[in-house]
Amino acid sequence: MSNTDSGPEGKVPILLLKTKSVPNDTYAERFSTLKDGIRFEPSFIPVLEHTLQEKGLKVIRKLLRGDKIGKHELATHGGMVFTSQRSVEAFAKVMSDMAEIGDGDGTWPLLEEIPIYVVGPATLNAVRSIPQLPSLQVFGAETGNGEALAEYIMEHYSEWYGHLNERPPLLFPVGEQRRDTIPRRLMDPGLPYGTQIPVDEVVVYKTGVMKSFEEEFKLKLQKTENRTSRWVVVFSPTGCEAMLRSLNMLDPDTGKAKPADQLKGERNTYIAAIGPTTRDHLRKDFGFEPDVCAERPSPEGVESAIMKYIRQHR
CATH class of the missing domain: 3.40.50.10090 (Rossmann fold)
Structure with a gap:
């Protein structure tokens, strides 16, 4: 050449x-x-062109409205995972739309108390750009791929919630087409009791040419x-x-x-x-x-x- x-x-x-x-x-x-x-x-x-999926956005909206993402006892999800800029944008749009119509006070301080996991610098930058969430605790950007991020989460999330007998579920906004690397690793049935990390995937967009x-x-x-x-x-x-x-x-x-x-x-x-x-x-x-x-x-x-x-x- x-x-x-x-x-x-x-x-x-x-x-x-x-x-x-x-x-x-x-x-x-x-x-x-x-x-x-x-x-x-x-x-x-x-x-690519991306189309938001209202069914998934509705799930996110309901969780935010009910303060279900956080570290308190009544929370259903104790952390979040983002592996694409589009999933971050979809999540941010839900918050923006809610604020615009007065659904809530426009702030979600509970999200700043939990770990947010991202893969790579582009996703990190997208999360850091969410105007409603200036103080998120973001981890894993240096891992670079899903396999490495899954291993990182296994250790980090377990330490974060080490005082609990079971790990609270992670919320994972995703696209319609995605690999199952992270859920498969974190929910591996071969893991010792109490060490599995439930992952709740919510499809928030689909992608086409x-x-x-x-x-x-x-x-x-x-x-x-x-x-x-x-x-x-x-x-x-x-x-x-x-x-x-x-x-x-x-x-x-x-x-x-x-x-x-x-x-x-x-x-x-x-x-x-x-x-x-x-x-x-x-x-x-x-x-x-x-x-x-x-x-x-x-x-x-x-x-x-x-x-x-x-x-x-x-």
Whole structure:
């Protein structure tokens, strides 16, 4: 793989299949500076659209209205888990809507007395941005993935409620499509009595592919097709099929990725997966192996994986 590029100012396009965060996007910042002699050219192509699920929001609303999330005796949940920005946004919207119509006094001090667990810096930032909850106790952001967060919760939550014979349930707002890593680990029937942590999953949003994605992605691919090399970073299993189809890497008859010898022309497009969930989805559903998988789902993790690949293939 060459570290040069035929595009403007020798930049290597990096197509980030996500909505650009505002006001600042850490991926844009990370890939806009010189890296080991390489200048990347980041651009964003939104893939996902999220629809709030009223049934789940109603559950959250009822819990907040009844002060059921807290450490007092009558609370039904003693902590919360967030593993996506969208679940945080859905939870925050419930509070905002309640405050707007005068449902409650607009504050929830009981939530500031319990542990809130998050996975990764993006989710942490989302939680920290909830205006109604400026003093939450947030833990686990450094874990980086669901497996590590589950192990962290097992130890931390058990210490937090060590004075109780049984652990109070955790509230886990989630999307319709999610892995069961955390509930499976925390509620493992093989755990000793009293050490299991009940997890109450509440679906607050569902995710689908934006209708405009394929068209926008193809246009960006056309504009960069003559570059010596370019990278595509995929952030979610949702959209993988459309991505492979747009790259002409998908066999329409089998629904699987085409063998390498069937791809025409010299290869110039490289695929990076944000983490093992997306990588495993590409492997299992399409028989496709991305070129790299970030060890941590962060701008630093993606950059590290890509730069390691480039250095090895120069």
